[in-house]
Amino acid sequence: MSQQSDTPSTRRSRRRRTSRRSRVHWGRLVVIALIVLAVAAVAGTSGAIVGVSRTLPKLDDMTKTRLGQNTVLYDRRGHTIAVLHGAVNRVVVRSDQIPQVMKDATVAIEDRRFYEHHGVDFAGIARALYQDVRAGHVVEGASTITQQYVKNAYLSDAQTLTRKLREAVLAWQLEDRWSKDKILSQYLNTAYYGSGAYGVQAASQTYFHKPVWQLTLPQAALLAALPKFPSEYSPVSDPGVIRQRRDEVLDNMAEQGYISADRAASAKAKKIVVYDKPLATKKNRAAYFVDYVTRKLVDRYGARETFEGGLKVYTTLDMRMQTDGIDALKGTLPAGPSGALVSIDPTNGFIRTMVSSTDWKTFQYNLTWQSKRQPGSTMKMFALVAAVEAGANPASTFYVSHPLHIYLGAGAVPPYWDVWTFEHSTGQKRINLVQGTLASDNTVYAQLALDLGPQKIVDVAHKMGVTSPLDPVPSIVLGSEVVNPLEMADAYATLASGGIRHRPQAIERVVFPHGRVDRTKVKGVRVLSPGVAYVVTKILEQNTYVGTAAGMRSYYSGPAAGKTGTTDQSVDAWFDGYNLRLATAVWMGYHQGEISMPGVQGATYCVPIFGKYYAAVFSGMAVPGFTQPAIMPIWKPWNGKYSKLSPSPSPSPSPSPSKSSKNSPHPQPTKTVTAKPTTSPTPSKTPTPTHTPTPTGSPKP
Numbered sequence: 001m002s003q004q005s006d007t008p009s010t011r012r013s014r015r016r017r018t019s020r021r022s023r024v025h026w027g028r029l030v031v032i033a034l035i036v037l038a039v040a041a042v043a044g045t046s047g048a049i050v051g052v053s054r055t056l057p058k059l060d061d062m063t064k065t066r067l068g069q070n071t072v073l074y075d076r077r078g079h080t081i082a083v084l085h086g087a088v089n090r091v092v093v094r095s096d097q098i099p100q101v102m103k104d105a106t107v108a109i110e111d112r113r114f115y116e117h118h119g120v121d122f123a124g125i126a127r128a129l130y131q132d133v134r135a136g137h138v139v140e141g142a143s144t145i146t147q148q149y150v151k152n153a154y155l156s157d158a159q160t161l162t163r164k165l166r167e168a169v170l171a172w173q174l175e176d177r178w179s180k181d182k183i184l185s186q187y188l189n190t191a192y193y194g195s196g197a198y199g200v201q202a203a204s205q206t207y208f209h210k211p212v213w214q215l216t217l218p219q220a221a222l223l224a225a226l227p228k229f230p231s232e233y234s235p236v237s238d239p240g241v242i243r244q245r246r247d248e249v250l251d252n253m254a255e256q257g258y259i260s261a262d263r264a265a266s267a268k269a270k271k272i273v274v275y276d277k278p279l280a281t282k283k284n285r286a287a288y289f290v291d292y293v294t295r296k297l298v299d300r301y302g303a304r305e306t307f308e309g310g311l312k313v314y315t316t317l318d319m320r321m322q323t324d325g326i327d328a329l330k331g332t333l334p335a336g337p338s339g340a341l342v343s344i345d346p347t348n349g350f351i352r353t354m355v356s357s358t359d360w361k362t363f364q365y366n367l368t369w370q371s372k373r374q375p376g377s378t379m380k381m382f383a384l385v386a387a388v389e390a391g392a393n394p395a396s397t398f399y400v401s402h403p404l405h406i407y408l409g410a411g412a413v414p415p416y417w418d419v420w421t422f423e424h425s426t427g428q429k430r431i432n433l434v435q436g437t438l439a440s441d442n443t444v445y446a447q448l449a450l451d452l453g454p455q456k457i458v459d460v461a462h463k464m465g466v467t468s469p470l471d472p473v474p475s476i477v478l479g480s481e482v483v484n485p486l487e488m489a490d491a492y493a494t495l496a497s498g499g500i501r502h503r504p505q506a507i508e509r510v511v512f513p514h515g516r517v518d519r520t521k522v523k524g525v526r527v528l529s530p531g532v533a534y535v536v537t538k539i540l541e542q543n544t545y546v547g548t549a550a551g552m553r554s555y556y557s558g559p560a561a562g563k564t565g566t567t568d569q570s571v572d573a574w575f576d577g578y579n580l581r582l583a584t585a586v587w588m589g590y591h592q593g594e595i596s597m598p599g600v601q602g603a604t605y606c607v608p609i610f611g612k613y614y615a616a617v618f619s620g621m622a623v624p625g626f627t628q629p630a631i632m633p634i635w636k637p638w639n640g641k642y643s644k645l646s647p648s649p650s651p652s653p654s655p656s657p658s659k660s661s662k663n664s665p666h667p668q669p670t671k672t673v674t675a676k677p678t679t680s681p682t683p684s685k686t687p688t689p690t691h692t693p694t695p696t697g698s699p700k701p
């Protein structure tokens with residue numbers, strides 16, 4: 001391989017390159033020395049220069065100050081529902097989202113030689129020094145936009161010679177690496193504009209209720225005037241001073257050639273119109289859901305990341321459905337009692353609606369998931385599922401509908417369980433589980449619970465979605481234990497999905513500022529066979545036509561199934577219902593505690609709320625019906641002890657039984673009556689469906 005000869009020409013070229021590098025090196029040293037001398041002159045202190053200059057900082061060695069950014073919550077369609085932030089309200093935007101007029105206004109008032117200097121403006125330092133000496137005190141600063149950004153991003157606000165020197169050196173280094181546009185854009189994202197707004201996007205939203213890319217010239221000039229005095233003056237409380245400052249920005253822009261004099265005059269003629277309150281998001285309509293999501297984010301990422309991490313959180317909420325839920329709930333409830341409604345997509349567990357009739361500002365307690373209430377007869381569904389799983393054909397499994405005085409054993413407290421139903425006035429008779437469900441017959445289900453064993457009902461409830469602890473007492477079938485609406489919606493969603501249970505989810509994905517995406521893993525677990533889910537669903541579907549939920553059909557005619565619930569003395573009222581696309585729990589009661597609602601049953605208000613809500617959500621949509629699966633349950637002879645009883649005289653229970661008590665091993669049952677819808681004809685006392693399950697088939701519509 002040949003080697004290049006060391007000719008006079010190559011030696012001259014090498015000397016020129018070496019000389020050029022030497023000049024650059026010494027040039028930077030001279031610049032640093034000049035900075036030191038200039039700062040020393042302004043500060044009037046030279047003793048610190050020697051110590052500081054020995055340890056001049058390098059940009060590579062600096063740790064960038066973490067700048068808090070707002071976290072934004074979106075609904076499933078990408079609409080903003082809330083903004084979370086800590087002490088710092090900041091939304092970082094890209095350079096192409098900041099209008100040129102905003103950049104020009106900032107340069108015109110903050111750093112007119114921005115595009116000419118290299119991070120440190122020596123002419124500016126000299127000018128400021130002259131003005132300060134002339135005035136006898138500091139009247140003009142000399143920090144460039146680059147220096148201000150370095151201070152915001154890397155240094156503290158300490159007014160010391162050391163900090164000023166470090167600021168200048170780092171600004172010089174930064175100009176070697178970044179373009180002017182990048183430096184300017186980063187500065188605009190870190191500057192403080194007053195009223196808690198950090199960054200030009202937060203400022204634009206705070207004062208004008210619009211994104212930064214929609215700013216007009218007068219608005220951009222006003223914002224550009226704020227960083228100089230963000231704490232002293234406010235566009236809201238000091239409009240005169242701010243107008244003077246805005247007009248100064250416009251004059252500077254005209255003088256420096258960014259705009260014409262005529263355009264500046266036209267902009268100066270515009271009135272200053274700013275908002276005195278931050279831009280309202282949809283949090284007021286989804287406040288309880290926002291709180292629920294916030295808790296989940298804090299659990300997952302910690303408080304600092306949640307409130308300052310600049311996360312984009314795409315939630316599962318559907319704001320259209322949320323609005324429909326609010327309208328149905330608040331438009332139907334009477335004065336006094338509170339209500340809650342929560343909906344889940346059965347295909348994935350995504351929470352679509354979380355509504356409470358209470359006001360978040362005065363009552364920060366989420367009734368949809370924090371409350372614990374007795375569910376009444378909505379718990380009968382779990383007993384029906386357990387029976388079908390055990391092979392009991394609901395159409396051919398009979399019990400005597402009559403008042404019960406059941407001996408529970410010497411160790412039970414109390415030893416007897418008294419159960420009755422308001423249907424007993426028609427006489428004792430045997431009815432099947434289909435009829436018992438449609439009539440919400442307490443005595444039928446009490447006997448079924450004893451034949452199944454309470455533990456089996458607890459097991460079914462837990463695997464379908466109930467997460468609250470449940471005591472395996474006989475009265476659980478009548479709703480003596482406590483649950484919340486969210487878990488009941490989840491349990492009924494398991495039926496809607498054909499037996500697959502999904503955990504409720506409020507977050508679909510989280511996008512971090514640097515692009516990382518955390519997606520929620522959706523994993524369903526089959527807990528019921530499709531056939532069992534279908535048999536129970538078809539009975540609950542009949543309940544919306546000829547049972548306690550028939551009032552729903554006055555509002556919604558599409559496919560739906562569900563069960564009402566009413567507790568002792570009408571303290572709580574429920575309706576849990578679903579179709580293939582949405583499962584919903586509706587609760588009503590007093591949030592202050594157990595207060596009776598005379599005359600209120602699950603069908604009185606909760607069923608109409610559900611009907612109105614589904615009519616709005618599914619208006620104009622074709623909702624598929626419940627389809628029979630290929631494999632159906634195999635029926636077996638049901639040999640329950642109580643199912644073999646025949647109608648006969650029975651001691652009447654006490655006319656005023658004690659209230660249910662969770663502390664008793666065998667609490668008294670909640671009194672579930674046959675609800676009478678107020679919006680439709682009352683169903684017959686013991687409605688008999690036109691089609692019921694057969695030993696070889698299943699319920700038909």
